[in-house]
Amino acid sequence: METFELLLHGFSVALQPTNLMWALVGSVLGTAIGILPGIGPALTIALLLPVTTALAPTSAFIMFAGILYGAMYGGSTTSILLNTPGEAGSMMTALEGNKMARAGRGAAALATAAIGSFVAGTIATLALTFAAPAVAELAFYFKPTDYFAITALAFCSVAVVMGTSRTRGFVSLFLGIAIGVIGIDSMTGQPRLTFGNMQLLRGIALTVVLVSLFAVGEILYVASRYRTTPGVMAPIKGQLWMTKQDFARSWKPWLRGTAIGFPMGALPGSGSEIPTMLSYTLERKLTKHPEEFGKGAIEGVAGPEAANNAAAAGILVPLLTLGLPTSATAAVLLAAFQNYGLQPGPFLFTSNPALIWGLIASLYVGNVMLLVLNLPLVGIWVQLLRIPRPQLYAGILVFAMIGVWGLAGSWMDLTIMLVVGLAGYVMRVYDFPIAPVLIGLILGPMAETQLRTALAAGQGNPMVLVSTPLSAVLITLAVLLLALPILLKRLRANA
Amino acid sequence: MSTDERNTTEGGSPAAAPASPKPYWIGIGLMVMGAVWLYAGFGLPQGARYAAVGPGLFVTVAGAGLLVLGAILVLQISRGETxxxxxxEDADGSTKMxxxxxxxxxxxxxxxxGTMGPLGMPFTATLSFVLVANAFGSRRWWLDLVYGLILxxxxxxxFKQLGLQLGRFFPPLGV
Known part of the structure; x- marks a missing residue:
């Protein structure tokens, strides 16, 4: 019952005209960047972080949530019409969706994606509404030991799951951790790895690293391997939206996709790629029309699109209740909280309920906005793709530069932008995953604080790290995650 | 239910991969970075007075991790890791650089x-805009100059309105 009251209060915050406007701004921006290549939700929010100085936290987070959800809606449009999945999460949508579009059923594919996103987004937000307070309640009892175990498990799963090999996943993660220790040690005030440089004392900001990796790295990479032949856009003019049969074939995949996406999104490392892949595989197994798969089956669009959006809501559960980011976008959102001097976690639910519940309520509002923005207006959105690529990428660099320079007006940040941007280029050429760097960068210092607090409380005995049941289980899981694939390989080789 | 069909529909890259590169330098670079962090870590107190762990431990761990991972990478490359x-979205991984x-x-x-401080953000951004557009094959630089300047x-x-510190508009003229 209490949750309902809080949610109602949240709606009274989210439905204030200014907050409605910020939700709309976020939704429009999110849809736009979901459609545009070269720029995703994480990068957009990072570039908008400086506005946190001028905006109330509730308004800012309502806008950011609109961007997060909107990008999921917008991403499907390019996958379906152009066969160019913007993010990993829309890869599966492109498989069947583009086939449908080429067969003259693009409008139906877009409709099942948008309505599926709405259904999944709303159900997942509902799940978030009830799961988040419950998890936060539990998290009240967590000790530093437990928090350290959670971050350790998050590190392992991020490194193992993301990327082509475990070595490369861990390389990315450790690069992030290594960058994270630069600057003044928060517990003793000792400068670390600053090489006597005053500007490095405050550490390297997540924004700088994120903008460099995602924007600069991408610009350098695409410039070096630019595909000049543009995709052919499938026409949708004058086509029918969904037929009765389309609905009948879509609603179950929507629900199944939601059921897969939401919990998977809450787990570290799975991002939106794995739930969409799982949903696609499942729909392919369950379909009554197996002959259509690979040729444009509507289930193959409905399921993954729902999973995609549900996962976006899922990442908010660990972020809001534990302060644990599970994806690049979540890492930036955490940085935004830190900009305001807020630490997401159980205490935020009690100390700042207007923010938390306003944000959750705005997700419901945002979903309705996005459905209205996307379904009838898709024809306008695709016009964005007419922006010529040279000027688009040039513009992205301009905004990246502003984002980095605007932080502190420091040439050191610009130098870091060049170096990390080059690293981002190399990571793309040699296929290293990028998100673990950001997770390591933002979670590393948190893990360190928890570890040192836990050890200090345990008077230096390392056994304190597994002294609570939860921490023991989580650390065991982390070790298993590392060791199991190796063991299985050995066993198979021996058999 | 085979997965091979999925592989063929995914992306448009041809199956014949070019000769796999042997990027030993990445592994070596990681080892060098690891060594720097390790050295810095040892220079810091590993244990503080009351806490068991000091500011040096995590630096040491990060350095050791990078060192080991770099070595593993070198080993994997020598064994033919691809x-x-x-x-x-706009790049084809299989084309030549x-x-x-x-x-x-x-x-x-x-x-x-070099230019952000002395010449200001609008000037710098315009120049970078023209350069990137050129890198992506735009040949009408005067038009890009106009677009870039407007943007x-x-x-x-x-962003100035939003409260960002972007410096002066064009410092050489003092505006």
Whole structure:
């Protein structure tokens, strides 16, 4: 019952005209960047972080949530019409969706994606509404030991799951951790790895690293391997939206996709790629029309699109209740909280309920906005793709530069932008995953604080790290995650 | 239910991969970075007075991790680990690198380090805009100059309004 009251209060915050406007701004921006290549939700929010100085936290987070959800809606449009999945999460949508579009059923594919996103987004937000307070309640009892175990498990799963090999996943993660220790040690005030440089004392900001990796790295990479032949856009003019049969074939995949996406999104490392892949595989197994798969089956669009959006809501559960980011976008959102001097976690639910519940309520509002923005207006959105690529990428660099320079007006940040941007280029050429760097960068210092607090409380005995049941289980899981694939390989080789 | 069909529909890269690169330098670079962090970590107190762990431990762990991972990477490369460039929305991982375009874009990224302070953000952004557009094959630089200038000025005023410290508009003239 209490949750309902809080949610109602949240709606009274989210439905204030200014907050409605910020939700709309976020939704429009999110849809736009979901459609545009070269720029995703994480990068957009990072570039908008400086506005946190001028905006109330509730308004800012309502806008950011609109961007997060909107990008999921917008991403499907390019996958379906152009066969160019913007993010990993829309890869599966492109498989069947583009086939449908080429067969003259693009409008139906877009409709099942948008309505599926709405259904999944709303159900997942509902799940978030009830799961988040419950998890936060539990998290009240967590000790530093437990928090350290959670971050350790998050590190392992991020490194193992993301990327082509475990070595490369861990390389990315450790690069992030290594960058994270630069600057003044928060517990003793000792400068670390600053090489006597005053500007490095405050550490390297997540924004700088994120903008460099995602924007600069991408610009350098695409410039070096630019595909000049543009995709052919499938026409949708004058086509029918969904037929009765389309609905009948879509609603179950929507629900199944939601059921897969939401919990998977809450787990570290799975991002939106794995739930969409799982949903696609499942729909392919369950379909009554197996002959259509690979040729444009509507289930193959409905399921993954729902999973995609549900996962976006899922990442908010660990972020809001534990302060644990599970994806690049979540890492930036955490940085935004830190900009305001807020630490997401159980205490935020009690100390700042207007923010938390306003944000959750705005997700419901945002979903309705996005459905209205996307379904009838898709024809306008695709016009964005007419922006010529040279000027688009040039513009992205301009905004990246502003984002980095605007932080502190420091040439050191610009130098870091060049170096990390080059690293981002190399990571793309040699296929290293990028998100673990950001997770390591933002979670590393948190893990360190928890570890040192836990050890200090345990008077230096390392056994304190597994002294609570939860921490023991989580650390065991982390070790298993590392060791199991190796063991299985050995066993198979021996058999 | 076989997965091979999925592989063929995914992306458009041809199956015949070019000779796999042997990027030993990445592994060695990681080891060097690890050594630097390790050295710095040992120079810091590992244990503080009351806490068991001091500011040095995590630095040491990060350094040791990078050192070991670099070594593993070198070993994997020598055993023939393959590295395929990622596909992006507008990039084809299997094509050859366009060195001129890459270097032009790189200059655009490096330029702000020298010009952002003395010449201001709008000027720098305009120049970088023209360079990146050129790297992506735009040949009408005077038009890009106009586009870039409009975008840079608009962004400067907008973000200034939002409270960002972007410095003066054009410092040489003192405005």
């Amino acid at each position: 590295f395929e460039a990622q596909d992006a 366009d060195k001129r375009a890459f270097l032009t874009a790189l200059v655009a990224v490096a330029l702000p380090i 840079a000025c608009a962004a400067w005023f907008l």
